[in-house]
Structure formats: structure tokens, C-alpha cells
Amino acid sequence: MKQTTLTGFWQESPRSGVLGWLLSTDHKRIGIMYLGCIITMFLVAVCLGLAIRLELIAPGPTIMGPQTYNATFTVHGVIMIFLFIIPSIPAAFGNLLLPIQIGARDVSFPRLNLLSWYFYISGALLAVIAIFSGGGAPDTGWTFYVPFSTQTTTNVNLAAFAAFMLGFSSILTGINFVTTIHRLRAQGMHWGRLPLFVWTLYATAWIQVLATPMLGITLVLVMLERIFGAGLFDAARGGDPILFQHLFWIYSHPAVYIMILPGMGVISEIIPTFSRKPLFGYWAMALSSLAIAFAGSLVWAHHMYASGMSDMAILIFSFLTFIVAIPSAIKIFNWISTLYKGSIQLAPPMLHALAFIFNFAIGGLGGLALGAAAADVHLHDTTFVVGHFHYTMFGGTGFAFFAALHYWLPKFTGRMYNHKIAMIAWALLFAGFNVTYMSMQAVGIQGMPRRYYDYIPDFQPLNMVATVGSWILAVGLILMFANLWRGCRSGRPVGQNPWGAATLEWQVPSPPPLENFGAEDPVVTKGPYEYQGVVADEY
Amino acid sequence: MNPLTNPTAQAVDNVLIYIFGFSLILLLGITAVTVYFVIRYRRSKCPEPTSQAHGHLGLEILWTVLPTLIVLTMFWYGWSNYLGLRQVPDNALEIKATARMWSWQFQYPDGRRESKLYVPVGTPIKVIMTSVDVLHSFFAPAFRVKRDTVPGMETYVWFTATEPGSYDIFCAEYCGTGHADMITTIEALNAEDYQQWSQPVVSAEPRGLTVLNEQGCTGCHSLDGSEGIAPSLFQLAGAERALVRGDRGEIIAIDSDYLHRAIRQPEIELVEGYDPMMPPYDEQTISEDDLQAVINYLMGTATAEPKPDARQLLEDNGCLGCHSTDGSLIVGPTFKGIGQRGVTLERDGKTVEIQVDADYLRRALLKPNEEIVQGFAPMMPAADYLSTAEIEALVEYLLTQ
Numbered sequence: 001m002k003q004t005t006l007t008g009f010w011q012e013s014p015r016s017g018v019l020g021w022l023l024s025t026d027h028k029r030i031g032i033m034y035l036g037c038i039i040t041m042f043l044v045a046v047c048l049g050l051a052i053r054l055e056l057i058a059p060g061p062t063i064m065g066p067q068t069y070n071a072t073f074t075v076h077g078v079i080m081i082f083l084f085i086i087p088s089i090p091a092a093f094g095n096l097l098l099p100i101q102i103g104a105r106d107v108s109f110p111r112l113n114l115l116s117w118y119f120y121i122s123g124a125l126l127a128v129i130a131i132f133s134g135g136g137a138p139d140t141g142w143t144f145y146v147p148f149s150t151q152t153t154t155n156v157n158l159a160a161f162a163a164f165m166l167g168f169s170s171i172l173t174g175i176n177f178v179t180t181i182h183r184l185r186a187q188g189m190h191w192g193r194l195p196l197f198v199w200t201l202y203a204t205a206w207i208q209v210l211a212t213p214m215l216g217i218t219l220v221l222v223m224l225e226r227i228f229g230a231g232l233f234d235a236a237r238g239g240d241p242i243l244f245q246h247l248f249w250i251y252s253h254p255a256v257y258i259m260i261l262p263g264m265g266v267i268s269e270i271i272p273t274f275s276r277k278p279l280f281g282y283w284a285m286a287l288s289s290l291a292i293a294f295a296g297s298l299v300w301a302h303h304m305y306a307s308g309m310s311d312m313a314i315l316i317f318s319f320l321t322f323i324v325a326i327p328s329a330i331k332i333f334n335w336i337s338t339l340y341k342g343s344i345q346l347a348p349p350m351l352h353a354l355a356f357i358f359n360f361a362i363g364g365l366g367g368l369a370l371g372a373a374a375a376d377v378h379l380h381d382t383t384f385v386v387g388h389f390h391y392t393m394f395g396g397t398g399f400a401f402f403a404a405l406h407y408w409l410p411k412f413t414g415r416m417y418n419h420k421i422a423m424i425a426w427a428l429l430f431a432g433f434n435v436t437y438m439s440m441q442a443v444g445i446q447g448m449p450r451r452y453y454d455y456i457p458d459f460q461p462l463n464m465v466a467t468v469g470s471w472i473l474a475v476g477l478i479l480m481f482a483n484l485w486r487g488c489r490s491g492r493p494v495g496q497n498p499w500g501a502a503t504l505e506w507q508v509p510s511p512p513p514l515e516n517f518g519a520e521d522p523v524v525t526k527g528p529y530e531y532q533g534v535v536a537d538e539y
Numbered sequence: 540m541n542p543l544t545n546p547t548a549q550a551v552d553n554v555l556i557y558i559f560g561f562s563l564i565l566l567l568g569i570t571a572v573t574v575y576f577v578i579r580y581r582r583s584k585c586p587e588p589t590s591q592a593h594g595h596l597g598l599e600i601l602w603t604v605l606p607t608l609i610v611l612t613m614f615w616y617g618w619s620n621y622l623g624l625r626q627v628p629d630n631a632l633e634i635k636a637t638a639r640m641w642s643w644q645f646q647y648p649d650g651r652r653e654s655k656l657y658v659p660v661g662t663p664i665k666v667i668m669t670s671v672d673v674l675h676s677f678f679a680p681a682f683r684v685k686r687d688t689v690p691g692m693e694t695y696v697w698f699t700a701t702e703p704g705s706y707d708i709f710c711a712e713y714c715g716t717g718h719a720d721m722i723t724t725i726e727a728l729n730a731e732d733y734q735q736w737s738q739p740v741v742s743a744e745p746r747g748l749t750v751l752n753e754q755g756c757t758g759c760h761s762l763d764g765s766e767g768i769a770p771s772l773f774q775l776a777g778a779e780r781a782l783v784r785g786d787r788g789e790i791i792a793i794d795s796d797y798l799h800r801a802i803r804q805p806e807i808e809l810v811e812g813y814d815p816m817m818p819p820y821d822e823q824t825i826s827e828d829d830l831q832a833v834i835n836y837l838m839g840t841a842t843a844e845p846k847p848d849a850r851q852l853l854e855d856n857g858c859l860g861c862h863s864t865d866g867s868l869i870v871g872p873t874f875k876g877i878g879q880r881g882v883t884l885e886r887d888g889k890t891v892e893i894q895v896d897a898d899y900l901r902r903a904l905l906k907p908n909e910e911i912v913q914g915f916a917p918m919m920p921a922a923d924y925l926s927t928a929e930i931e932a933l934v935e936y937l938l939t940q
Contacts (some may be wrong), residue, residue, distance in 0.1 A: 066716045141713050148673040148714060153916055235691020241674060242689065281594040306676060307687050308694040311625055318618055321711060322610040329606040332569060339576035343591035354573065361569050366561035369612065372617025374554040377624060378683040381676060381711040447680025449711040452719040
């Protein structure tokens with residue numbers, strides 16, 4: 001395996017050197033910059049997560065004090081949510097793939113696209129500064145609940161401002177994607193031929209544009225409250241602490257669909273490719289993505305059954321919550337039906353996709369218990385909830401992100417990683433993940449509240465199992481990233497279509513050139529999942 | 540989960556079992572079919588797919604309608620049992636709960652305050668809750684009840700203990716450094732034990748105080764040290780007073796004999812600085828027994844009211860959630876050595892240094908946020924709901940720490 005330099009868009013640029021990246025408006029270079037930052041942030045937050053689990057291996061202080069612990073889970077949450085999961089698939093893989101998949105040479109507003117990366121990196125830097133300056137790392141949890149967040153002396157203002165900046169990055173990306181999908185589709189790429197990944201990005205982009213401003217407003221109100229004592233959330237001055245929770249979740253619940261929908265899109269690409277069969281129920285899949293985006297915007301207060309909100313509100317939000325479960329179920333049934341009578345190859349991307357279905361099913365079914373009013377009274381704010389959202393966000397989006405890395409990195413580096421090591425890493429990740437978070441769900445059913453630094457001895461056995469699970473998970477992550485890194489640097493070169501897939505990105509060289517397509521614009525004549533006559537390149 | 544016999548736990552558990560049961564069946568079904576397809580249609584055995592189906596409308600309708608019906612039963616079951624958690628039985632005993640960083644205080648209808656929730660077995664309990672600082676949440680896992688406590692608002696839960704025992708109460712809404720330590724218990728007592736527990740520890744108001752109030756003494760003489768038209772009756776025992784007898788001044792230490800004279804013949808000796816305006820109280824107005832009760836009360840030897848237990852007060856009122864007694868730093872300054880140290884205070888934007896004394900401790904308890912020890916946040920709730928005797932007991936206790 002001789003090491004050669006990367007070709008394609010890695011070399012072609014109007015400027016050379018670092019400026020060729022920092023000032024690039026090429027969607028692929030911006031995508032790679034996002035990917036690098038996002039993976040870095042992910043690894044930082046993983047280390048914090050491992051520290052949390054280590055602290056919880058036994059009751060009482062283990063490796064840190066309570067204030068450090070509170071800051072640790074806050075920063076873990078803020079980084080994972082705002083700097084990893086929200087931008088992970090849409091900003092990194094969306095930028096890399098969306099224009100190619102619809103046959104365009106770039107997004108509609110390339111310079112806006114670069115600006116949104118600068119918002120991202122500025123927000124990330126501010127978030128890091130917030131940890132090490134002022135009154136200490138924020139200790140409010142990523143939810144910034146008032147009145148605690150307006151009273152604590154830690155550096156909440158800067159952290160909230162960082163999240164505010166990141167929101168702008170998300171909004172700009174959303175505007176760009178909606179416009180690109182409407183305006184820049186190649187000839188013959190009508191709506192019924194869009195890859196499902198594009199459909200989910202489309203649904204996601206609308207949520208980003210419509211819901212993210214709510215987050216900005218809410219965080220500005222928290223800053224007004226802290227700096228000027230506005231009294232909006234202070235009951236003693238006619239305000240209402242519960243109002244904050246409504247405002248916060250009006251964004252933050254739709255945000256979980258920003259996080260999961262693109263992951264579902266990735267899975268909808270991978271399962272047909274490795275079954276060599278069209279995606280079952282194309283329109284059901286496309287429309288259910290829009291349905292999730294729409295209905296998901298109406299269920300925010302299911303985070304608040306215990307808040308003191310009225311029973312009538314609980315009735316309505318519980319009902320709507322069950323409605324939003326249905327499109328997710330439709331997706332799972334269609335993925336499984338795609339396997340039926342296919343020709344299934346268990347390549348690393350496919351293994352991650354199948355793990356996604358299993359994990360997401362557990363996360364989704366756990367969500368039913370949380371959506372039911374009576375059951376939620378017991379489970380709310382316990383570690384069951386923590387386990388539940390890690391099943392959807394890590395077991396779901398995280399595994400979809402890993403699937404996307406294994407599926408598309410060879411396309412963008414032109415090199416293949418070692419499959420055997422990838423499968424071992426997958427097995428460790430899958431096992432470690434389930435041991436960790438299933439234990440967390442179980443101890444939550446026992447009654448252990450979340451965000452607990454210390455706990456009663458009854459909760460110890462399952463906490464210890466969860467911590468051991470986190471170590472297996474860590475080994476799997478190290479192995480996976482090392483293998484991918486080595487593959488990108490010195491793996492075997494691949495042709496343009498190593499998996500035998502049918503979407504447009506597999507019909508351009510690996511890595512793709514600047515502007516993706518040669519002199520002539522592509523003309524699309526068939527759907528994204530028609531595999532007859534498509535041959536996989538040997539590698 | 541252990542099978543629990545109390546009504547709220549049963550209502551919640553039935554829903555949990557229903558939903559988890561259905562979920563498990565669905566998960567096993569999905570997984571089994573997936574694994575079967577992956578093995579049955581593996582590429583080594585099926586090099587080419589044997590179907591190119593794009594979908595099936597009937598199936599799509601089937602797996603849209605069926606899950607809809609299933610989840611709607613879950614919704615309805617969850618909702619109707621939730622209503623049971625909100626509808627408090629008519630005969631419920633109402634207990635008020637106040638949450639603060641990081642302790643609970645429960646107040647009974649007779650005014651009694653406790654840091655644990657003592658309840659009789661078999662009686663529905665309605666806990667009416669609020670918070671004095673940030674959000675907290677009352678969570679009793681054994682009863683499957685949980686509700687946030689919100690400043691400026693009342694929320695409630697109800698439950699019935701069906702078996703005696705001690706059950707955990709956790710705070711389930713994150714509230715800062717001591718969140719995980721904000722734990723107390725529900726002590727469910729059977730009928731006799733509860734009866735015994737509910738005997739008032741503090742008997743009725745001491746006779747001396749009653750007399751002082753009935754005779755209108757407190758109209759001129761304050762009981763809490765505040766200045767009025769007449770000398771305060773606060774902390775009289777042993778206190779030195781400058782008296783004027785005729786044209787001679789004299790300083791005496793107050794004792795029972797002086798008090799006796801001062802009530803029967805107030806015009807003879809005057810406290811310096813006050814006008815001679817108090818009427819004498821003869822035996823027709825205040826009997827000798829009652830006078831003795833008043834004197835005992837004022838000298839602090841009234842037997843009817845035991846001196847409040849300061850250590851218990853600190854625990855019951857949640858002070859120890861923020862102030863340690865061992866020198867460690869929680870949120871507020873430690874109580875260890877508080878009686879002997881000098882502190883730097885911030886008052887009206889100015890920094891002052893003082894030596895801790897009884898006066899300062901009284902101010903710190905009653906108006907805690909007017910003077911802040913440097914380096915700490917103004918977040919302590921005022922203890923102004925405590926009686927004078929309780930405040931004094933705390934001050935005395937703290938000075939000796």
C-alpha cells in the first residue's frame with residue numbers, strides 16, 4: 001500500500017495552502033472542514049461522558065467534586081448537542097453530498113455556506129472560552145432551566161451566546177439547503193427521483209429555518225434576565241419560570257428531529273445499496289420524513305408533564321406525541337421490507353445501519369412509555385430518560401453517522417479502510433453501547449434521578465455495569481477512528497463506485513473533482529435505487 | 540420492580556407493564572424478522588435479488604393503521620390512569636411542603652414543621668408544594684409520584700402508604716451542587732405510632748406570655764428587642780439596666796425581685812431614658828400566680844415551653860444543606876467556628892469587616908441578603924418565619940460553634 005496524495009477537490013482550488021480551505025466556497029471543502037471540527041468536538045465530549053460514567057461507578061466522590069461533575073455533564077451535553085449531533089450529518093455529510101446527489105455543482109449560496117461554517121467555529125470557540133473563563137464552566141445542564149440558570153454565578157452568559165451563534169450557523173445551512181433542493185436539481189431529477197437522504201435533509205432544513213430562531217430568542221431572554229434582571233421568568237415579579245420551558249422546548253424538541261431525520265436518510269441510502277433492491281415504499285418514506293418534521297413541531301411540552309403545567313395541556317401533548325410515533329414506525333417497517341428477497345451484503349456500513357434500526361427501535365419504543373402521561377410521571381427526569389435519548393441520539397444518529405463515515409469516506413478520500421477491523425470495532429460499539437444504556441434505562445426504572453452526582457447503594461450494581469459498558473464503547477471508538485484514519489491515509493485506492501450504488505455521487509470520480517461533474521451537466525434518467533446494470537468496482 | 544400495593548404505584552405500573560410488554564413483543568418481532576432476512580437473503584446464497592418491488596400500498600396502509608390503533612390505546616390508558624394521580628381523595632390529609640436548596644420542609648395543619656414526611660398508613664396524603672428558590676421536583680419512587688416545585692406557584696401530589704416503612708424522596712429536577720443530596724424520606728407509621736408522633740411536643744403557649752398579651756403589656760413592650768415607647772422585654776434575664784430612683788442613678792442586673800417591683804410599683808424605679816407612664820398592676824389585676832408566671836417567662840425559666848433545640852432547627856429548616864458544621868465549603872459559609880471569627884461583609888455596595896456577634900447573627904438570619912459575606916452569592920432565604928425563641932436558640936448555638 002503505497003501512500004499517495006489525495007486528488008480531486010483536495011488539490012483543485014483557486015487558492016493554495018490553508019487559505020485554499022479557509023476561504024473556499026466549495027461545498028466539499030466546507031463539508032470536510034465541518035467533518036474535522038465535528039469529529040474533534042465529538043471526541044472531546046466522549047471523554048467528558050467517560051468521566052461522568054467513571055464518577056458514577058460507585059456512590060460518593062470518585063474522581064471529582066459535585067461542582068465539577070455538574071459542569072462536566074453540562075459541557076458534555078452542550079458540545080454533543082450543539083457542536084456534534086445537530087451539525088453532524090446535515091452540515092458535514094449534507095454539504096459533502098447534497099449538491100452531488102441532485103446533480104448540482106455547488107449549493108445555491110456558496111459564500112453563505114462558508115459564513116455558516118464561520119458561525120459554527122466561532123460558536124465552538126466561544127463555548128470553549130466559556131468553560132475556562134468567568135465564574136467557571138456553566139453548571140446548568142444543556143437545558144438552561146430558569147430560575148437556576150439566572151441565579152448561578154457560573155459563565156452562563158457566554159455559553160448561551162455561543163449556542164446563539166451556533167443557531168445562526170444552523171439557520172443559514174437550512175436556508176441554503178432548501179433553496180438548493182428547489183432550484184439546482186439536474187435535468188430529469190424530479191421530486192420522485194430525489195434520494196431519501198435529500199428528502200430528509202429537506203425536511204430537516206425547514207425545521208432549522210423555522211424552529212431555530214425560537215432558540216435564539218429564548219437564549220437572549222435568559223441573558224436579559226441575567227444581565228438586566230428583566231424579571232420575565234421570575235414569579236415574584238409577574239414572570240413565569242414555566243414559560244421558559246415552553247420557549248426552550250419549542251425549539252429543542254423539533255431539534256431532536258433535526259438530529260435524527262438526516263440519520264434516517266443515511267440508513268435509507270445504505271440499506272437498498274447493500275440489498276441491491278429499491279427502497280421499499282419510496283413515497284411513504286419521503287412523506288413520513290415531512291410528517292415527522294411537521295408533527296414533531298407540535299409535541300414540545302411532552303418534556304413538561306411534571307412541570308406544573310395544566311392537565312389539559314398534558315392531554316393534548318400526550319396525544320400528539322403518540323401521533324408522531326407512527327411515521328417512525330412506518331420507516332422501520334419499510335427498511336425491513338427492503339431486505340426481503342434482496343441480496344444482502346454485511347459490509348461495515350450495512351452493519352451500522354442494521355444496528356441503527358435495532359437501537360432506534362428501542363429508543364422509539366421507550367419513547368412510548370415516556371409519552372404516556374401516567375408512565376411518564378414515574379420515568380420523567382430519571383436515568384431512564386438519559387438512556388432513552390442516548391438510544392435515539394447515539395444509538396440512532398451516532399450509528400447513522402458511523403454508517404455514513406464507512407459508506408462515504410471512501411468516496412471522498414478515494415481509499416478503503418480495513419473491513420475486518422471495521423467489523424470488530426462495530427461489534428465492540430454495538431455491545432458496549434447496549435450494555436451502557438440498557439443499564440441506565442433499568443436503573444432509571446428503579447427510580448434513580450438524572451444529573452445525580454451521588455446515589456443510594458441500591459443503584460450501584462447497574463451503575464457499575466453501565467460504566468464497564470462505557471469502556472467497551474471507548475475501545476470500539478478508538479479502533480473505529482484509527483481504522484478509518486489509516487484507511488484515508490494509506491488504504492487501498494477505490495474506483496468511483498465501490499459499493500455498486502445507484503445515486504449520482506457514485507457516478508463521479510473518487511474523490512470528486514471541483515464542481516463535481518465534468519464539462520457537461522448530468523442528466524438523470526432513472527430513480528436513485530435502480531440497481532440493475534450497476535456494477536460494483538473491485539478494490 | 541417490586542409489586543407495590545399502594546394505589547398510585549399500581550396506576551403507574553399497570554401502564555408501564557402494558558407499554559413495555561407491547562414494546563418488547565414489537566422489538567423481538569422486528570429483530571427476529573431482520574435477522575431472518577439477513578441470513579436467508581445473504582449475498583453468498585442470493586447473488587442477485589429475487590424481487591424488485593418498489594412498495595405495496597396495502598402493506599403501507601396496514602402498518603400505518605395498526606400502529607395507530609396500538610399507540611392510541613397506550614395514549615388512552617396512560618391518560619386515564621394519569622387522571623387518577625391528579626384526583627385527590629376527599630379525606631386526604633393536607634401537608635405543605637417547601638423545597639429549597641437543598642432540603643425539604645413539611646408543615647402540618649397544626650403548624651408543626653418537620654424535615655421528614657411523617658404520614659399515617661392508610662390515609663391519603665396530599666402534599667401541597669412550593670419552592671423558595673429554584674425548581675425542584677418531589678419524587679417518591681415507591682409511590683410513582685413526581686411533580687416539580689415551582690417558586691411562586693403551588694403544585695401537588697397525592698399518595699397513600701399502605702404499609703409502614705421508610706420510603707425515599709428524591710429531588711428530580713436539577714438544582715445545583717447539592718441536587719443529589721436533596722434526599723429525605725416518607726416515614727409511614729401505623730395508627731398507634733402516628734398518634735404518638737402527632738402528640739404536640741410543644742404544649743400550649745406559656746401562661747406568662749398569655750398574661751403579657753392579655754394585659755396589653757406587649758402594646759408598649761416589644762418581645763423581640765425592637766425599640767418602642769417602653770423598654771423591650773427581650774432577653775431580660777441578667778441584663779444590666781441603668782435605673783433612676785428618685786434623683787439617684789443606679790445600674791442593676793435584672794432579677795425576679797426587680798421585675799416583681801417593676802410590675803407592682805412601676806413608678807418607683809424608672810429605666811433611664813423612659814417616661815413614668817406605666818400603670819401599676821395590683822393583685823386584682825394580675826394575681827400573684829400569674830405575676831410569677833410572667834416573671835418566669837421573662838426570666839426564661841418558664842417551664843411550659845422547653846428551649847428550642849437549635850441543632851434540630853438547623854436540620855429541620857434545611858440550613859445544613861448549604862452551611863456545613865465541619866468546616867467544609869458547601870454553598871454558604873461553614874458554621875464551624877462562626878462564633879469566633881471576623882468576616883468581611885458587603886453592605887450597600889461597601890465592604891466592611893466585623894467580628895461575628897449575636898446582633899450580626901440575628902440580622903443574618905432575619906435579613907440575610909442585606910449583608911453578604913464576601914465571596915458568596917445573595918441567595919439565602921430569610922428565616923423570618925421562626926419564633927423569637929427559635930432565633931435566639933440558633934444565635935446562642937451558633938456563637939458556641
